[in-house]
Amino acid sequence: MLDLIVRGGTVVTASETFRADIGVTDEKISHIAAAGSLDGLVGDTTKVIEAEGKYVMPGLIEPHMHVKAPFSNTIDMLDFYTASKCAAFGGVTSFMDFSTTTKDTPVLKAVEERIGEMAEGALDYSVHAKFITAGNDPDELRNTVKTLVEKGVPTFKMFTIYPGVMIQDADILRIMEVAKEEGALCGFHAESNDIAQFMTQKLVSEGKTGWEYFNQAKPNACEAEAVNRILTFAGLLDAPVYFYHLSAKESVNLVREAKKRGVRVQAETCGHYLTLTEANNKGVDGINYLMSPPLRSEEDRKAMWEGIKDGTLSLVTSDNEVFSRKIKEKDLEIDGDTGEKIPCFTTPVNGIPGLEERFGLLMIGVNNGDISLNKLVEVGSTNPAKVFGCYPQKGCLAVGSDADLIVVDPEKNVPLVRENLHYPDELDYNLYEGFVSRGWPVCTVRRGEVLVENGEFKGKRNSGRLLRRRLKR
Ligand code: URP
Ligand code: ZN
Numbered sequence: 389m390l391d392l393i394v395r396g397g398t399v400v401t402a403s404e405t406f407r408a409d410i411g412v413t414d415e416k417i418s419h420i421a422a423a424g425s426l427d428g429l430v431g432d433t434t435k436v437i438e439a440e441g442k443y444v445m446p447g448l449i450e451p452h453m454h455v456k457a458p459f460s461n462t463i464d465m466l467d468f469y470t471a472s473k474c475a476a477f478g479g480v481t482s483f484m485d486f487s488t489t490t491k492d493t494p495v496l497k498a499v500e501e502r503i504g505e506m507a508e509g510a511l512d513y514s515v516h517a518k519f520i521t522a523g524n525d526p527d528e529l530r531n532t533v534k535t536l537v538e539k540g541v542p543t544f545k546m547f548t549i550y551p552g553v554m555i556q557d558a559d560i561l562r563i564m565e566v567a568k569e570e571g572a573l574c575g576f577h578a579e580s581n582d583i584a585q586f587m588t589q590k591l592v593s594e595g596k597t598g599w600e601y602f603n604q605a606k607p608n609a610c611e612a613e614a615v616n617r618i619l620t621f622a623g624l625l626d627a628p629v630y631f632y633h634l635s636a637k638e639s640v641n642l643v644r645e646a647k648k649r650g651v652r653v654q655a656e657t658c659g660h661y662l663t664l665t666e667a668n669n670k671g672v673d674g675i676n677y678l679m680s681p682p683l684r685s686e687e688d689r690k691a692m693w694e695g696i697k698d699g700t701l702s703l704v705t706s707d708n709e710v711f712s713r714k715i716k717e718k719d720l721e722i723d724g725d726t727g728e729k730i731p732c733f734t735t736p737v738n739g740i741p742g743l744e745e746r747f748g749l750l751m752i753g754v755n756n757g758d759i760s761l762n763k764l765v766e767v768g769s770t771n772p773a774k775v776f777g778c779y780p781q782k783g784c785l786a787v788g789s790d791a792d793l794i795v796v797d798p799e800k801n802v803p804l805v806r807e808n809l810h811y812p813d814e815l816d817y818n819l820y821e822g823f824v825s826r827g828w829p830v831c832t833v834r835r836g837e838v839l840v841e842n843g844e845f846k847g848k849r850n851s852g853r854l855l856r857r858r859l860k861r
């Protein structure tokens with residue numbers, strides 16, 4: 389007898405759309421068969437989800453989020469259980485975060501710590517290892533990389549900006565070479581520290597400190613320079629590389645051209661770069677829209693959709709890091725005369741929510757005719773699983789795969805505002821006022837267990853499982 393049947397839905401994968409029943413046994417998809425043909429396997433204990441008139445898709449995978457991440461002398465608002473709840477309501481069934489590597493907490497220790505923290509959630513989970521140095525001992529570096537690969541943590545992140553976590557170019561090259569040899573993938577937050585520092589000083593000296601200037605402090609060239617540099621390193625070493633959160637049209641062009649030259653590069657953009665622009669940084673609420681890289685022009689926004697359509701960008705992620713406005717404003721100076729807070733883009737912590745909105749932001753692309761539903765599945769689930777080494781266990785609906793799926797009601801309209809989302813009440817602003825997703829996940833299933841149904845979160849604390857990932861070489 390089946391443990392679970394999802395009956396009569398329209399199955400949407402990255403490549404196909406067809407009507408079928410899905411049967412689940414022991415956490416795995418055991419049957420995908422013509423609608424109605426599995427009824428003989430339905431017993432007293434079988435959980436039945438009626439999906440007639442609905443889409444059934446693989447659960448989304450969120451490979452880029454920051455939870456419990458110390459940043460700019462503060463920390464974001466979520467814990468991994470709350471994050472798993474928000475994520476599950478937004479159709480996510482697995483997520484990945486980053487180790488908080490510091491001078492005093494080396495990579496392996498930081499990875500272990502993060503794995504321990506993530507265990508409190510209800511989603512399956514994994515960690516990317518953050519490197520801030522290659523160290524002085526080549527053998528130790530190799531052992532570290534080998535250990536990470538053996539542990540199922542074969543994906544790394546490095547920052548080309550932010551003194552403190554920023555890594556030197558020579559160290560990037562050393563890590564890239566070892567990673568290539570040991571079957572790991574180096575990923576980058578690519579922004580030029582020098583350009584950002586130079587532009588910030590210039591703008592501040594001119595008294596241009598309002599929120600709308602943030603984008604000029606980190607212009608398109610700030611991202612493109614670092615992307616170009618990393619692509620040069622990747623070409624030199626014939627090493628695979630990944631870019632987190634691309635936002636500038638120049639970067640997409642650089643990746644497109646590099647792919648043509650045979651550079652082994654994969655890249656993502658985020659939901660906010662597909663839907664918001666620098667216009668959102670204007671006015672008193674501009675502070676809410678500070679994230680790095682910054683929001684850009686309408687032309688850049690359209691270039692992100694083009695990048696997705698032609699496959700230059702293969703993932704759409706959230707880069708979720710939730711701060712209340714109160715936290716964002718905490719270090720602002722107060723005007724002695726008016727008592728008002730003085731806008732200054734150098735002060736607030738960067739980062740925005742997005743874990744729960746990601747499906748909706750992609751769905752808006754589907755509703756607008758920018759992408760197909762299959763493409764939504766590809767960039768939100770299948771490619772994250774492939775790029776980060778957990779396919780076909782995750783990221784697809786296939787016999788033998790984990791039964792991670794969502795049932796989407798195509799008629800359910802959800803405005804992407806706080807009252808429809810599940811972030812803590814202290815999150816005191818909306819980013820996506822006026823954005824409505826036509827189509828929304830009404831049921832989320834992780835390894836055959838229902839996490840969300842009838843608007844209720846049923847996921848249990850500590851029920852997620854650590855993913856052991858391995859990259860195809
Ligand atoms: O502003 C952002 N994106 N905050 C999260 C940390 C990062 O830069 O990825
Ligand atoms: Zn980043």
